[in-house]
Amino acid sequence: MSRNAQLPTHRPRATRGPSGSTRPVTARRASVTSLSGPKAQRTSKTSQKLVVLPSAPQTKPLREDLPDGESDTHDYHAGYETDGGVREHKSAGERMSKADRKKAGFKRITAYCVAEGFKMKQLANFLHREHNVLPRVFDEALYVMYHLPLLPGYGPNSNIRSSVPSHIPGRKSLLSRLSEAEENGYQDTYFAAPDIRSPTSVRDGYMSSGSPVQNRLPLRRDTQESEAEGDENGQERTRGEEPPERPQARKEDEIAEIIFFEYGVVVFFGLLEEQEREVLEDLENAGVIKRPIKEDDWEIEECHFAQDPNISYPRIYNDFFTFKSPSHLLKLSVAHALAQSTLLAHYESSAIAVLSSPLTLSIPKQLATDGSLKLARRDALRLTGRLFKLRRDVNLVSNVLDTPELFWSEASLGELYTAVREYMEIEGRVKVLDEKLVVANGFLDAIHDHLNNSAMERITWIIIWLIVVAVLVEMGEVVARLVVHATTANQLQIARLATAPISRESALRTLERMMAAP
Template sequence: MSEEESPLLPRPLLGRPHPTAIPPTLGPPKQGPQRTSKVSQKLKLLPDQYPGGRADGPRVSGFHSPADARLVVAEPGGRRDGERLGKQDRAVLPRVTAYCTASSYRIKELARYIAARKSRSTDPVLYDECLYSVYSYRAPDEGAAEPEPENRRPAHEQELVRVDPDGTELRLVVSSLSEVFVFEYGVVVLWGFSEQEEHRFLRELPRFEIEKLAGVDVQIEEFNYYVTRQGQARIHNDFIALREGTAGHKVKLSISHAIAQSVKISLFEELVDHTIEVTQDIPQEIAMTGKVQMSRKKIMMSIGELFILRININLHGSILDSPELMWAEPQLEPVYQASRSYLEINQRVSLLNQRLEVISDLLQMLKEQLGHAHEEYLEFVVIVLIAVEVLVAFINIVVDFLAQGGE
């Protein structure tokens, strides 16, 4: 490794152009957050908060605090649909996908851009750090008949019926509505887009991105969702079930907040894991030799990299707190907390902080090594000066002796 290369992080940190040469990235990126619910079946009920099936009305029943929401972990009848849904259904049900593509977005500029795209049926609304809008690439079906007055289902929803081999019917309501939730801290959550439409939307984002992530560092999280007439709204096995009549955009906004935080944490998890992996030989080297075989410049570069990592994570720590929207509309808080629980955000943040402590200890070790190296240098300078002084004194003595002998 040359003196100009970074000894630690080989990727741009949070998309920031690296001040030194960047070696090739290490393998494929992790697809989504490091959570157990991604690889094992888990059920989390989403509290019903709205009277008469209105998703955006005031809360009058159900759970009244985040603590109450956390008490609900299972419902015997609530697993039925989720257990019967599998990989074959993901191609049919609408997608919910989150992408972390940058450190942040120019959210106001993006809002103006979306508002100008009238052909996409847009009507953007800003909720603090989140921008919401319908965003459809599909041309409206001019031949479609208007829904009958007695049919309360919106025109963009339709019912799917699947009959299992045992004769059991599974009825699900799916939506063709495409909605986008853009979070200022660099995450976009797309509801109801096809995979091709998601990529098309992502190609429109770069002009609004700050500190864009490299392609292999983009974090992705994928769900599917549907509307159910039976049981309570829930998340099970990465299928989001919204109760019919309560699937308004504010409920989706609450869930999207948790998903966006989760996928942002996954970026921090990858950065910390990668840093620990590439620095794990340093403590072993100190244990075997008593010092780090690194130049002062490399040690300073390593310290700088570790500081950048800790600063970026700490500066973004506010995104892991409850959004301000939950204070303004407390009826959304239980749904947000239940989604956050399913995504295991609290446990992952705790583990992330423990790993940051390892980084902090390594940083302290390198600083001490740098201090010891400086002390050794000063001791060497003092020894050299003393040796020079002794040599000069010896020369003076020899010169005086020769001068006296000549007399």
């Protein structure tokens, strides 16, 4: 989908790791900016759509008290309206373009559709052995956490590997905290509290905003988030208070995350473009890719994200994700929706390529002008196979239409996954793709009629020629019988004459004539 990534076309001459060792020079993939061909676009890439993750329903939102001298028009241009009607101010990252975010150093969320599938067991073994990581399996997804900075790989076929996590005595490791977070489930502040309202929460028919933090925090149980889900750093700021400074990330918690999906999509969190390409090269060298897609046909979805513990709730705006905590379960939910959107974009591009090919476009033109198709049987069968494969991938094999098993077993993540799917407009895009497949069905019907008519015409001509051959054979047989009959009659006459008896008188007369002859 996204083609804004500016990836280097050549690998640097040498890469120097912390130990001072250099890496040999190897070939480099081409930049993704050179990928050509028509690509389908979702409207949320350009319309600056906002989706709260998720937003609570409101009856009548409270109006923000504007500071003295500030007009409502200025506040409108400084922010946006949420689904609940509450006005929020855009952050710096949300106001930037993707190019500006890249210059500002915002972390990336990038999804690549590079193959029709991965060999998940071999992939997990390879990552554990060569990248020094511990993959975690979530049904059809493989979650991997890399400690930064990334180091050079162990062997010539491995570009990178994870750093060794530092250990602080008396503090649990990140893996232990991940396990605890998975046992406790996702408990971030977007998740609605029990539906209990105090008299102070309703004023003159107005409900407080959809933020579950500012208005429902006193009603929540006094429990602390696990260390893996992030640190709340006290109560949330209220109106009029200055936002507290962002807590500095602990050095041992500087991580990047990669989520591999069985259907051939990889989602990166917090890696640079060069590092993402190195990981993809490692996958290709390891032989864990099933039926890879040509690089020109890769689908790439590029977004950015930031973490802000002071926001009311996580949200997406202008392809910019703002998370409240560094929860790996939250990122896993986002990755599922983003991967499905990228896979759907691959199918959209395939549909456009098939339906806009010269061979396909010639079908209605030939029917309109000649009333028949002048299409070779081989070309017709190839086009039929491509259309059938597209229909099968979307409706039977694809994971785009299915809710992953993770969200049936982990209900707290379902609303977040649904909200990201809504932002990516997956449901609407699937309907549009189905309409294109209906057009493909019309092409299939025309091709089938053409093949059937061609087959019947061929069979008819075969029967005609067989009849002609049979007539010729019969005529030849009649002529042969006449010739044989005539030849046989002459031979019988000669034989009859040769075998006739001669009398004595006839013989003597014959001898006399012969002797009397001079």
